Amino acid sequence: MSPTLHPRLEPVRETILKRNPGEAEFHQAVDEVLMSLGPVLERRPDYVEASIIERLAEPERQIIFRVPWVDDQGRVNVNRGFRVEYNSALGPYKGGLRFHPSVYLGIVKFLGFEQIFKNSLTGLPIGGGKGGADFDPKGKSDAEVMRFCQSFMTELYRHIGEYTDVPAGDIGVGGREIGYLFGQYKRITNRYEAGVLTGKGLSWGGAAARTEATGYGTVFLTQEMLATKGRSFDGTKVVISGSGNVAIYAAQKVAQLGGTVIAMSDSGGYVVDEKGIDLEIVRDLKENKRARISEYADLRKQSTFVADGSIWEVACDVALPCATQNELSADAAKTLVKNGCIAVAEGANMPTTPDATDILQEAGVLFAPGKASNCGGVAVSALEMQQNASRDSWSFEHTEQRLETIMKGVFERCQSTADEFDVPGDYVKGANIAGFVKVADAMLALGVV
Known part of the structure; x- marks a missing residue:
């Protein structure tokens, strides 16, 4: 059942929509957070009195x-x-x-x-x-x-x-x-x-594992989520949308953890390779040749390229949408449920439509929102800032270990917050509330600025 908006937030939402006309994606992002905050406002009326939400919604x-x-x-x-x-x-x-x-x-x-x-x-x-x-x-x-x-x-x-x-x-x-x-x-x-930009090359101030971080982080958090049901990636079939940086390194980490990525995509269609996507081919096509994913099928005769339809029609255990916003629709969510998908984690920013999220959660599919599952990239960016500030350089192994620890912490915050606010297993609300409370408390401490 879809969440409802807390009465105190109705005028806030109306003002935000009026002040920001025609910005559909922004409205969607704000709505997702507002729909989660009712229980918080019941416990913390000082957030309302200080207009924290109105201030948060205005850049x-x-x-x-x-x-x-x-x-x-x-x-x-x-x-x-x-x-x-x-x-x-x-x-x-x-x-x-x-x-x-x-x-x-x-x-x-x-x-x-x-x-x-x-x-x-x-x-x-x-x-x-x-x-x-x-x-x-x-x-x-x-x-x-x-x-x-x-x-x-x-x-x-x-x-x-x-x-x-x-x-x-x-x-x-x-x-x-x-x-x-x-x-x-x-x-x-x-x-x-050096600390003014992150994602730099390794020879001039960049962080090892930054390239891999968003994809790896998505998989690390999904692994934690699967563990709550006694599952892991070992032996799972995984579908990943996209074939850019996030998708490629999510696929790499899935393979390292024993899963098999059977489909990837780009804006021209998707390829299915039941024996497992050959990542070296994908990386060469995308990172070197800047080519289309359709060429994968020319190089791997056992695979199939599909120009029409949805990648989410491919049956899988775990789905990782890693392409772009609103790519996973309600119909796609129904198909995933019907095909027995047990977990969905967002590798892109807001790739799942609100009604699709509702369908997945109501069916008992484990679901991780992007603000939790794809924060690995920005986490390692912050680690890059630390290295730049200290004129230091860390190894790939050290940075990856830090990333895994951070992603475990993110999941634990989402899980414990969901439990605290009586919505166990709802990682969307857990993520929204946990992220909001920390920022809101800092804003209160800093005064009206």
Whole structure:
């Protein structure tokens, strides 16, 4: 049964929707949190008196700027850049940059709002923020991407810093883009301020395991969730949507833990390989050739490529949506339930629609929301900041161990909070409440700012 909104929150929600018209993704992210907070307000009326929720829903700062750049044909192009510095009660703003044609203010606000609670759940001292541009790196030359990144940073540099706002990568922003962005920041400021960006290369201030962190973290948390039912990844069939960074490294960790990933996808369709996806082929296609997943079937004759339909039609024990927002619909959730899926964990940001989440939870499927299950990336970004601040460098093994410990802590916070508020096993409410309470208490302590 779908949750209902607490009466005290109805006028709050109405004001938020009125103040932010047409931003569907942002509205969805706010609704998910608001629907969880009724039990908290019953115990903590001081949150209402201090207008904590109204303040949380309004970003501390929203920056929109023009990004002009010249393509290889000498034409001047103009994109729009964004940085939403959402909440700094726990630390400097922290969150990625997304370069994709779909980016607009509503997407950036949804991601930034989610980031507040995600970062809170890690237990690390980082606030929430997000940014990006409606620039599409696909099909662009390295020189075009460099010129765009340099123009983007020429405006952004004045708003960021290791004690202010620390961007990282997201969709469309990988190691190449972070390198160009950092190079321009260093050139403009004349400072080697390594902690101003995370996701850097290992030879110039990056953290070992950062590339793998989001995917690994999703699997580590799923492993904890499966253990509550006496299960593990050993012998399971797993379907992972997407074939980018998160999906690839989630698949790698699943295989290390004894599971078999049988399907992966991209925007053109999905491949099914019942003997197990060959990750080296996927990595070469995506990381080196920047090709489509359909080419996997040309290289692995035992596999099948499906251009139409949904990857969630493939029967599996565990489903990990790792592509983009709202990719797992109500119909897909019904199919997963019918096919006997026992666990779903979000590797992307808000990839499951609200009605799909309801269907999965009502059917008893273990479900982990993205703010808990995909926070591994930002956790290792915070570890990268620690290394930069101390001029240190940790091994892959040490960093991965820290990541696993952090993800266990995230799950324990979600689980114990769900138990405390009488919704055992509801990790959505557990995550929302645990993330909210920590930020809310910090906001109360800091006064009306």
